[in-house]
Amino acid sequence: MNARHPIALSASHVSVLHGDFKAVNDVSLSLKAGEWMALVGPNGAGKSSLLKALAGLSPASGEVSLLGKPWAEWPRRERAQTLAWLGQAEAGQDDLTVYDVAMLGRLPHQSWLASPSAQDKAVVEVALKTVQAWDWRTRSLGQLSGGERQRVLLARALAVQADVYLMDEPLAGVDVPHQADWLEWVRCLTEQGAAVVSVLHELNLALQADGVWVMSGGQLVHAGLPNDPVTHQALSSVFQNRLQWREWQDDGATRWVALPK
């Protein structure tokens, strides 16, 4: 999973139009290999639209490069092996089993019509065990709660073994212990050289990231460190100044918590 290029993902002057409405307006950014960035902002700020544009899943103007190579130059399958996507509330037909869903993550690595290899099966087993879903691998998605289903979808993304992970609200419906587990998994991924971008509504989880991208009105209004007061100011500003900040010590390190005001 070691990234082949120091810049995992970059965007230059990316804009997304939804009809007449400009959902993303001239955004430029850069994500290093081994870095986790949290994308935050109020509802309708353009976070999901930007993430989809970065993943090449919606039409956008501007240029996006993956591992230094422009998006259009990537062959479809190779691109799918390099970038893993976890969408917001992915619709799930209830009839696929947990194992089938996780195995879909290996599709970019498999030849057409080929059965899953021993390696595919081993990777899927690890992914399902990572999200603690291995024990109910024979259950169908329809038999899972929202949070359990989200963990299975995360296992599907992990099974891709990509260099870049783009996750849109990956923790929707996930309980607190598994949110903490998710933080561990993301740190593990970045330690292995992967880059992660996650849209998060839970600001205190977003403040655990290596960096925070703040969006409002379709624009990237701030990119900074989670402990930087300027970042806190930008966040307060986009959330109508309805945040208050509390400082706390965590193993000698200063951390910040955002509370509603």
Place this chain on the structure above:
Amino acid sequence: MNARKVSSAFQLAWQLALLLLLLVAVGCMVGSDGWAWAQWRTDTDLILDIRLPRTLGACLAGALLGLAGALAQGLFRNPLADPYLLGSASGASLGVAIGMVLLSQLDMSPWFVRVGITGMAFMGAWLAVALSLVLSWGVQHTLRLLLAGVVVGVVLGAIASLLLVMFPQIQGSVQSFMLGSTAYVSWPACGLMLAVLALSWAASVAASPLLDGLALGESTALSLGLPVKSLRWVLLGLLALCTAAAVAQTGLIAFVGLAAPHLVRARYKGIHGKTLSLSCLMGAVLLGGADLLARGLMAPLELPVGVLTAILGGGYMLYLMRGMSSGSSAGRGGRL
């Protein structure tokens, strides 16, 4: 784990295949005089020329409808989708009505009329699906495609009704087509349906990873590197081909395409490659069984098989609705 799943898929496939063989055997013994077991040794010609092609034809048409239903439900990600969703039923009815009007003006042999009507039904079903695709500007937007299918179905159905009013002499024949019947399925018709089924099944299973990907949403399917647009065209083409081939030979047969995938999923949950194949077998068993009942229930009077499938299918839908209202739907049973 997968050993268990694969065995359940194989187990169901074997059970359905055995049931199918039994149906075909019994189908050879049921005639206009009811359940005539003793005829097996004496009326070989009757069995080989009429009962066997008819029974096999019913099973093949059922398999085509079962496959089309599973394709429709996977493509539109809607468990209520059925093969007639894109207007193919109305298109086929209109084709039959036009064919009847044109052929009734000419003095032709009944065989030629039969072939002509079958061809018109096939063309009507295909053209209706093509019209739905044109009106929806392609396959990208599922909702637009479904709406276009509804519009095409209503408009073509209205034109067919207009023809019935203008040419009352064709009413009986068109009515018979719309009720569905396997009575006139011949060996050539069986050959045609078998060829379409073999091609469509192989192509559908090859393209089934798209349906698995689409089950998690279009963005996920795209992110997995699947050629979503081209595979969707392929699968829609196969859906139209299967439906048109079945409708052209047996008329409009309700609920088989809707019920077969549901019955499969009630027993086996897994990837589309397997559910498509199992839906073929289930459709064959359903229509083969319905054909037997249609022949034997009120012999020597034969019920239109489409009426029987509609009554049985309607009952099954009510059963599904009951399951939903008592809370045993997707969450537990996964039926709807």
